[in-house]
Amino acid sequence: MAARDRAAQEALDRRFMAAALRLSRRNAGRTATNPSVGTIVVRNDGGGPMIVGTGVTAVGGRPHAETEALGLAGELARGATAYVTLEPCAHHGRTPPCAVALAAAGIARVVGAASDPDPRVSGKGYAILRQAGIEVVEKVLAVEAAEQMAGYMSRSLRKRPEIVLKLALSADGYIGRRGGGQVSVTGEVARREVHLMRAEADAVLIGIGTALEDDPALTVRLPGLESRSPARVLLDRRIRLPETSRLVAGVDRVPLYIAAAPDAEPHRRAALERLGVRFIGTETVDGAVALPELMEDLAALGMASILVEGGAEVAKAFLADDLVDRIVLFRGPDEIGAGGVASPLDERSIPAGFRKLREMRFGDDMYREWVRDI
Ligand code: AOF
Ligand code: ZN
Numbered sequence: 001m002a003a004r005d006r007a008a009q010e011a012l013d014r015r016f017m018a019a020a021l022r023l024s025r026r027n028a029g030r031t032a033t034n035p036s037v038g039t040i041v042v043r044n045d046g047g048g049p050m051i052v053g054t055g056v057t058a059v060g061g062r063p064h065a066e067t068e069a070l071g072l073a074g075e076l077a078r079g080a081t082a083y084v085t086l087e088p089c090a091h092h093g094r095t096p097p098c099a100v101a102l103a104a105a106g107i108a109r110v111v112g113a114a115s116d117p118d119p120r121v122s123g124k125g126y127a128i129l130r131q132a133g134i135e136v137v138e139k140v141l142a143v144e145a146a147e148q149m150a151g152y153m154s155r156s157l158r159k160r161p162e163i164v165l166k167l168a169l170s171a172d173g174y175i176g177r178r179g180g181g182q183v184s185v186t187g188e189v190a191r192r193e194v195h196l197m198r199a200e201a202d203a204v205l206i207g208i209g210t211a212l213e214d215d216p217a218l219t220v221r222l223p224g225l226e227s228r229s230p231a232r233v234l235l236d237r238r239i240r241l242p243e244t245s246r247l248v249a250g251v252d253r254v255p256l257y258i259a260a261a262p263d264a265e266p267h268r269r270a271a272l273e274r275l276g277v278r279f280i281g282t283e284t285v286d287g288a289v290a291l292p293e294l295m296e297d298l299a300a301l302g303m304a305s306i307l308v309e310g311g312a313e314v315a316k317a318f319l320a321d322d323l324v325d326r327i328v329l330f331r332g333p334d335e336i337g338a339g340g341v342a343s344p345l346d347e348r349s350i351p352a353g354f355r356k357l358r359e360m361r362f363g364d365d366m367y368r369e370w371v372r373d374i
Contacts, residue, residue, distance in 0.1 A: 016111070026056050039082060042080060070107075088128075103129060113139070150325060161299050168365075173342065199230070204306075231254065237287075282294050
């Protein structure tokens with residue numbers, strides 16, 4: 001292939017992979033322990049590229065994205081290119097391996113983004129394709145794909161969830177007012193964005209201080225997305241959460257896990273358990289919940305991404321344990337002034353190793369996001 005043709009092909013590959021990555025977000029947070037993968041099947045009969053099939057990992061995690069895309073493409077898959085955001089699987093699960101399905105459908109070329117860390121798949125998916133005579137191009141937009149599937153990567157590689165720390169700062173750098181109940185630091189557009197972040201996470205986590213102060217529900221309350229609320233996790237070593245709190249009120253619809261010392265307040269625990277609250281016994285280090293062990297427990301429960309929403313002490317503890325993988329800062333236009341609770345972090349004190357991913361405006365608020373590699 002001439003250099004110019006190759007450059008054009010690479011640009012086209014990146015474009016379709018970007019589309020496949022956007023598509024894959026549709027089921028983010030809804031595929032259980034499976035990553036939400038996107039597949040686009042494209043053929044070119046001389047008149048330019050034409051999309052003949054698209055697929056996303058189904059809600060619940062199966063069928064896989066490739067199955068759906070190949071089903072739509074039918075006979076048109078023969079000789080086509082498949083763009084897959086994750087290396088196609090090589091194992092027999094409830095469905096035959098996607099690598100085998102791609103070959104059987106007559107796919108001529110596979111362009112992949114992220115490699116799959118799952119030992120049943122890693123390297124084997126691409127090997128099956130090559131053995132079948134399929135041209136394979138790996139690692140197209142691999143960084144973007146791994147970043148988008150950070151939860152899955154983290155849980156597979158490190159046995160703990162990806163941890164996103166979200167803080168909303170006032171213009172004068174406070175995240176709330178002591179004793180003031182819930183304070184609106186950011187506006188309506190930013191609030192909706194936070195609810196979307198919740199919808200894509202497996203759990204939202206806060207400390208008992210915030211629970212007592214704000215009495216939040218931590219659910220997704222966007223029209224049409226109410227069913228997308230993730231589990232709530234509360235750090236409450238001594239079980240101080242009142243049975244009348246909004247966290248408890250929603251428990252029949254959205255799970256609530258309390259991380260508490262195993263021997264804490266047996267009567268209060270029993271009462272909360274009767275209401276449907278689940279408990280995770282936690283080790284204690286210097287009087288605080290041992291976060292690394294708790295994160296392992298949450299990963300074992302199937303959680304791949306945790307959104308930490310406050311307060312300051314909890315944020316500090318996650319930062320001190322070097323557990324934060326992504327930082328999201330909202331910055332509102334108003335000042336809080338006297339009685340403000342200082343933020344443990346601002347735009348100028350992002351820890352080393354993070355790179356800025358995006359910056360945008362939501363209404364009157366600024367949004368800035370940093371990530372580090374997993
Ligand atoms: C694919 N396409 O859309 C996804 C894949 O339990 P199973 O059988 O569904 O397998 C889970 C594994 O499948 C998971 O760990 C990951 O390796 C892969 N996910 N693979 O070919 C997909 N979601
Ligand atoms: Zn598969």
